[in-house]
Amino acid sequence: MPKRVGMEVSLAASEAACAADADLIAAYPITPQTHIVEHLSELVADGKLDAEFVPVESEHSAISVCVGSSAAGARTFTATSSQGLALMHEILFIAPALRTPIVMVVANRALSGPISIWNDHSDIMAERDVGWIQTFAENGQEVFDLVIHAFKVAEDPEVLLPIMVNLDGFTLSHVVEPIEILSASEVSQYLKPYKPQMVLDPKKPVTMGPVGMPEVYTEARWQIESLLRGSKKVVVRAWKEFSKHYGRTYKPIETYRTRGADVILITMGSVTETAMTAVDGMREKGIKVGLVRFRLWRPFPIEELKRAVTGVKVLAVMDRAISYGGQGGPVFTEVRSALYGQSGQLQVFGFVAGLGGRDITAAMFEQMVKKAIRYAKKGKGPLYELMGVRER
Amino acid sequence: MAKVDALVGWRNLEIGCAITEPGSSRKLKTGDWRSQRPVTDRDKCIKCGMCWIYCPDIVYSPTKSGYFKWDGNYCKGCGICARECPKDAITMVMEGE
Numbered sequence: 227m228p229k230r231v232g233m234e235v236s237l238a239a240s241e242a243a244c245a246a247d248a249d250l251i252a253a254y255p256i257t258p259q260t261h262i263v264e265h266l267s268e269l270v271a272d273g274k275l276d277a278e279f280v281p282v283e284s285e286h287s288a289i290s291v292c293v294g295s296s297a298a299g300a301r302t303f304t305a306t307s308s309q310g311l312a313l314m315h316e317i318l319f320i321a322p323a324l325r326t327p328i329v330m331v332v333a334n335r336a337l338s339g340p341i342s343i344w345n346d347h348s349d350i351m352a353e354r355d356v357g358w359i360q361t362f363a364e365n366g367q368e369v370f371d372l373v374i375h376a377f378k379v380a381e382d383p384e385v386l387l388p389i390m391v392n393l394d395g396f397t398l399s400h401v402v403e404p405i406e407i408l409s410a411s412e413v414s415q416y417l418k419p420y421k422p423q424m425v426l427d428p429k430k431p432v433t434m435g436p437v438g439m440p441e442v443y444t445e446a447r448w449q450i451e452s453l454l455r456g457s458k459k460v461v462v463r464a465w466k467e468f469s470k471h472y473g474r475t476y477k478p479i480e481t482y483r484t485r486g487a488d489v490i491l492i493t494m495g496s497v498t499e500t501a502m503t504a505v506d507g508m509r510e511k512g513i514k515v516g517l518v519r520f521r522l523w524r525p526f527p528i529e530e531l532k533r534a535v536t537g538v539k540v541l542a543v544m545d546r547a548i549s550y551g552g553q554g555g556p557v558f559t560e561v562r563s564a565l566y567g568q569s570g571q572l573q574v575f576g577f578v579a580g581l582g583g584r585d586i587t588a589a590m591f592e593q594m595v596k597k598a599i600r601y602a603k604k605g606k607g608p609l610y611e612l613m614g615v616r617e618r
Numbered sequence: 619m620a621k622v623d624a625l626v627g628w629r630n631l632e633i634g635c636a637i638t639e640p641g642s643s644r645k646l647k648t649g650d651w652r653s654q655r656p657v658t659d660r661d662k663c664i665k666c667g668m669c670w671i672y673c674p675d676i677v678y679s680p681t682k683s684g685y686f687k688w689d690g691n692y693c694k695g696c697g698i699c700a701r702e703c704p705k706d707a708i709t710m711v712m713e714g715e
Contacts, residue, residue, distance in 0.1 A: 323634060323635065324636075325633050325634035326634075386633065386634075424632070424633040424634055424636050431640065432636045432637060432638050433637035434634055434636045435634070435635075436635065436636075438635060442625075442631070442635065445626070445627060445628035445631055446628070446635045448628045449629075449635075452628065
């Protein structure tokens with residue numbers, strides 16, 4: 227069994243790409259993702275990873291190089307954050323359309339303005355609809371494991387879609403945690419070499435990314451949608467196989483103390499560990515509260531969510547991003563929409579917290595739960611609530 | 619808009635909508651959105667080939683008789699041939715007339 231080592235989570239993300247034997251890395255450094263690309267550049271320079279490292283001049287170029295590299299049949303990795311992810315925006319749609327199974331780590335950070343280098347989920351939520359599979363890690367071990375898993379899923383001939391593995395900037399990326407780092411040979415038992423199904427090769431020329439006339443565009447978009455929805459079974463199968471090899475089990479949705487719960491908190495990302503502490507505290511006080519965490523965000527795990535909240539009366543859903551002028555954060559609106567028309571008296575309330583690095587405490591989770599219970603008793607609450615915002 | 623010889627469902631699209639056979643653009647007929655078409659009066663035509671030379675879409679092709687054959691599958695109706703014809707042998711007429 228591999229040894230657990232104390233390692234900064236950013237470096238563990240790089241070590242995962244190294245253990246997966248990535249062929250090409252194209253990335254541009256941006257806080258708080260910087261340590262990931264720095265370490266990958268070291269690994270390549272030191273000869274520990276036999277890969278092409280392309281130091282590009284922008285994130286737009288980084289993802290463009292990745293699309294080309296993946297189209298040429300190379301196992302391709304990149305990482306970014308915030309403004310960098312936003313700069314990739316137009317190419318992000320093209321990667322799934324060209325069926326290029328790129329793996330990208332996103333160190334989640336707030337978007338400007340005002341300028342903020344700190345953590346929230348506004349960067350990734352702005353890229354929700356780009357056609358990539360999206361997973362969210364809670365801790366360092368999960369980051370390492372999800373990156374390995376991402377290559378397995380992305381490169382599956384049934385999928386061939388790119389994946390973003392999300393980890394919270396600073397609060398996860400910059401902490402040192404005990405992590406089991408698998409070696410390349412251990413990973414190779416699980417992750418076989420990439421066999422591209424459509425490849426740029428002068429011996430058999432193809433045109434990738436041609437214009438899609440109105441007679442074709444609808445079918446092309448539906449192909450991506452169908453594949454992305456269908457990818458869930460591959461995502462789950464790859465986690466099961468991962469568990470057989472390495473003993474750690476992952477599911478699309480994680481539950482914590484949901485048995486007999488009247489209220490359930492819904493979270494994503496590393497702040498879930500704080501939420502668990504809050505749930506323990508509330509359970510001691512006799513509040514029947516449980517916790518649900520999305521690990522898989524795209525494709526949205528509707529059935530798993532429904533199962534996780536069966537019999538629950540109140541949901542308190544937390545978002546780390548504002549959807550300006552909308553009806554609440556993206557997680558909240560999607561959860562409510564997924565559960566619309568369910569039998570029973572389920573009420574769903576939305577809370578936004580932790581924007582641009584604002585701390586989220588266990589006490590804040592307790593407040594959300596208590597507010598949700600109060601609103602449920604009244605039968606109505608606000609459209610959604612921004613926790614801790616000062617009025618004056 | 620354009621017509622493709624064989625439209626396929628999403629399940630049968632190539633991976634990433636790629637084009638895997640060279641020369642497939644021949645199957646793409648791009649002429650059906652023109653509003654006017656050129657008509658050549660062969661009594662006036664002197665077989666000089668200016669229509670063939672000036673056409674930006676290679677719609678005219680030479681024939682054994684010396685006249686130039688027009689291909690409506692690709693003509694956009696731009697009228698350059700009618701403008702350049704030295705004998706005013708080409709007239710643009712509305713489609714449907």
